[in-house]
Amino acid sequence: MYQASKEQLEQFDKQHDYLASKLKLGKELLWLTKDECIAWGPTPDQVLDIVRDTMIAHGKGEYEMPAKIGIHPYEDVFFHAMPAYVPAQNAAGIKWIECFPRNPRQYGLPQTTGVQVMNDIATGVPVAIMDCTWITEMRTPAVTALSAAALKPGTEYFGMYGCGVQGKAHLRYIVRTLRHLKKIYVYDIYDEVAKRAIAEVQPEIDVEIVQAETSQEIAEKCETMSSATIILRDPLCVVKDEWISKGQTIVPCDMNTYFDLKAQYRADKYIVDSIEEHQLFADMGYFPEDKGLPHVYAQTGEILAGTKPGRESDDELIVCSNIGISVNDIAVGQAIMMRALEEGAGTILPL
Numbered sequence: 001m002y003q004a005s006k007e008q009l010e011q012f013d014k015q016h017d018y019l020a021s022k023l024k025l026g027k028e029l030l031w032l033t034k035d036e037c038i039a040w041g042p043t044p045d046q047v048l049d050i051v052r053d054t055m056i057a058h059g060k061g062e063y064e065m066p067a068k069i070g071i072h073p074y075e076d077v078f079f080h081a082m083p084a085y086v087p088a089q090n091a092a093g094i095k096w097i098e099c100f101p102r103n104p105r106q107y108g109l110p111q112t113t114g115v116q117v118m119n120d121i122a123t124g125v126p127v128a129i130m131d132c133t134w135i136t137e138m139r140t141p142a143v144t145a146l147s148a149a150a151l152k153p154g155t156e157y158f159g160m161y162g163c164g165v166q167g168k169a170h171l172r173y174i175v176r177t178l179r180h181l182k183k184i185y186v187y188d189i190y191d192e193v194a195k196r197a198i199a200e201v202q203p204e205i206d207v208e209i210v211q212a213e214t215s216q217e218i219a220e221k222c223e224t225m226s227s228a229t230i231i232l233r234d235p236l237c238v239v240k241d242e243w244i245s246k247g248q249t250i251v252p253c254d255m256n257t258y259f260d261l262k263a264q265y266r267a268d269k270y271i272v273d274s275i276e277e278h279q280l281f282a283d284m285g286y287f288p289e290d291k292g293l294p295h296v297y298a299q300t301g302e303i304l305a306g307t308k309p310g311r312e313s314d315d316e317l318i319v320c321s322n323i324g325i326s327v328n329d330i331a332v333g334q335a336i337m338m339r340a341l342e343e344g345a346g347t348i349l350p351l
């Protein structure tokens with residue numbers, strides 16, 4: 001358990017006074033819709049800064065974040081409870097997120113939905129409830145983009161599998177950290193989804209986005225690849241081990257699903273955002289029972305903090321799996337809440 005320093009406790013009290021000047025704490029809370037989160041939320045560059053600081057704090061052990069607990073009404077869907085305490089941001093709260101992969105096609109709803117509660121760290125009382133889909137949409141590609149830049153900064157060709165909410169957000173973020181990009185290749189199982197993503201994002205970024213003909217094309221052309229498709233207990237292993245070469249960097253946000261598990265086991269370095277979170281999935285049977293989780297070299301935050309070296313040779317095959325950690329949600333949520341309170345935005349609800 002992380003213990004706050006005397007100085008941090010003073011900060012918590014100072015922040016409490018500020019919150020109490022904006023809301024009748026314990027009697028009221030602030031409700032923020034998705035549009036309000038977007039309007040008052042940090043810019044992508046600010047999200048990158050918040051996420052970088054938070055990942056580094058995580059890498060140094062300055063946080064409290066139990067692994068997700070969840071409910072699973074049927075195969076391959078989940079509700080996850082994701083609490084976190086982030087001392088550096090004076091932030092505490094919990095995200096309650098759902099992932100239902102068939103939502104977009106069957107119900108016209110996003111695959112990922114949820115809300116987040118933010119608390120006053122000095123008294124514990126709830127201060128705000130907000131939509132967390134935008135936060136998730138932003139903080140996830142920020143982690144990929146920071147990891148990719150730390151592990152293969154000279155990347156010229158980046159590949160993205162999955163062109164949904166996360167896929168598009170990844171295109172917007174990756175150009176902010178990989179400064180030598182010449183081309184981005186994208187692939188989605190649905191041709192029209194890939195085309196729509198290119199039409200939507202291309203006007204916003206300078207790097208050319210090209211639709212790959214096959215998933216193999218990306219693996220053969222790109223030094224750094226990411227995937228945001230679907231998380232399954234039985235991996236799809238779409239990207240075959242024999243298509244993957246030495247020197248590549250693979251940064252999936254759908255964990256075990258997309259890249260052949262053989263490549264994940266043979267990687268020179270297997271890095272994860274959180275060992276506990278990955279171990280939890282391994283315990284639930286997401287990795288072969290006889291092998292378990294691949295040997296973890298480091299956590300992503302340790303690489304970003306510089307406490308463990310990232311890439312040490314051009315030849316290393318590196319997999320950096322970021323399944324998503326709530327310290328980032330809570331830190332970004334804190335930034336939104338503080339700005340909204342300052343601006344008088346959102347709706348105050350009685351408790």
Ligand SMILES: NC(=O)c1ccc[n+]([C@@H]2O[C@H](COP(=O)([O-])OP(=O)(O)OC[C@H]3O[C@@H](n4cnc5c(N)ncnc54)[C@H](O)[C@@H]3O)[C@@H](O)[C@H]2O)c1
Binds near residue numbers: 136162164166228323
């Ligand atoms: N690691 C994290 O922090 C984090 C955060 C949010 C979402 N996710 C995960 O990312 C994934 C995508 O989330 P999203 O919100 O973008 O969902 P989405 O439904 O908007 O997009 C998923 C896309 O993947 C495509 N797809 C599915 N199977 C495919 C396949 N075999 N080959 C190629 N494309 C395929 C779909 O057609 C769709 O366009 C989910 O698995 C979700 O759980 C991870």
